[in-house]
Structures are given as structure tokens and as C-alpha cells.
Amino acid sequence: MKIKILLFGIIFLGLTSFSASDSDAPYVNIGKKSNIKYQSSEGEKLIAKSDCIGCHKIDKKLIGPSYLDIAKKYPLNEKSINYLASKIIKGGSGVWGAIPMAAHSTLKKEDAKLMAKYILSVK
Structure with missing residues (x-):
């Protein structure tokens, strides 16, 4: 019995030592069921560190609109970036509800x- 456990442990360690590791890469999975990867941006990292996730999700409305809904409403240009940056800093209401x-x-x-x-850019 001890030999079987030892043999199983050696085989398990051997197999796991040959698996590919992406832990050092600047890429993250976009979902549990998805194998698609993308390079995370500096903006995404800032959002992850802030309190934004308490009110916003990428694809679902919580308290505030989803990032997808925001991206559909505003084009990716300097005018929209400046407008949204100002809204992030100053806050506000009325655009997406009360x-x-x-x-x-x-x-x-x-x-x-x-x-x-x-x-x-999450379009």
C-alpha cells in the first residue's frame, strides 16, 4: 500500500512539473469557461484596485451600468475619455438613473x- 501511494505521488509530481505555467505572463483569463486570453491594461489594474467593482461589472448592471453598456454608449475617442474621466473624478447622476x-x-x-x-475598449 505504501509503495502504491509513493508511486502515485511520484507520477503526480512528474506530471505537474511538465505543465505550462502562465503565472509570469501579463495575460489573464477573461472567464472561467473561456480559454481566450487578453493582455491586461493599466486602466483595468486601476479599476481592480479601486471601489468600482462594488457598483460596476463588465457585462451586468449592478448599482451602476455595466462597462459594456458604457462602451456601447460612448465612442472610443479623446472627447469620451476626457468626459468619463471627469465623471469618475467628480461623480454625478442622471445619465444612467437617479x-x-x-x-x-x-x-x-x-x-x-x-x-x-x-x-x-471592452466592446
């Missing part, structure tokens, strides 16, 4: 622009 978005006044304008650019 519930206001909280202001993020400590956020740098360049970081807000990166976040807006990522949101508009």
Missing part, C-alpha cells in the same frame, strides 16, 4: 483617463 456615482476626487486625472480608456 442613483449618483460617488466622486473619486483623490484620483489623478491620468489614472481616470486610463480607467475610462479601458472601459471604452
Whole structure:
């Protein structure tokens, strides 16, 4: 019995040591059921570190609109990026409903622009 367990352990370690690892790559899976990968952006990383995920999801409306809905409404251009960056920093209400978005006044304008650019690129 001990020999079988030892043999199984050696085989298991041998098989796992030859598996490919993407942990050092700057790519992430976009879903549990998907094998599609994309390179994460600086804006996406900033969003992940902020409180945005409490109100927004990529493909579902929570408290605020989904990133896909935002990307459908606004074209990916400098005017939209600047507008959304301003909304992220100042907050606001009325565009997507009565519930206001909280202001993020400590956020740098360049970081807000990166976040807006990522949101508009999720089409």
C-alpha cells in the first residue's frame, strides 16, 4: 500500500512539473469557461484596485451600468475619455438613473483617463 501511494505521488509530481505555467505572463483569463486570453491594461489594474467593482461589472448592471453598456454608449475617442474621466473624478447622476456615482476626487486625472480608456475598449 505504501509503495502504491509513493508511486502515485511520484507520477503526480512528474506530471505537474511538465505543465505550462502562465503565472509570469501579463495575460489573464477573461472567464472561467473561456480559454481566450487578453493582455491586461493599466486602466483595468486601476479599476481592480479601486471601489468600482462594488457598483460596476463588465457585462451586468449592478448599482451602476455595466462597462459594456458604457462602451456601447460612448465612442472610443479623446472627447469620451476626457468626459468619463471627469465623471469618475467628480461623480454625478442622471445619465444612467437617479442613483449618483460617488466622486473619486483623490484620483489623478491620468489614472481616470486610463480607467475610462479601458472601459471604452471592452466592446
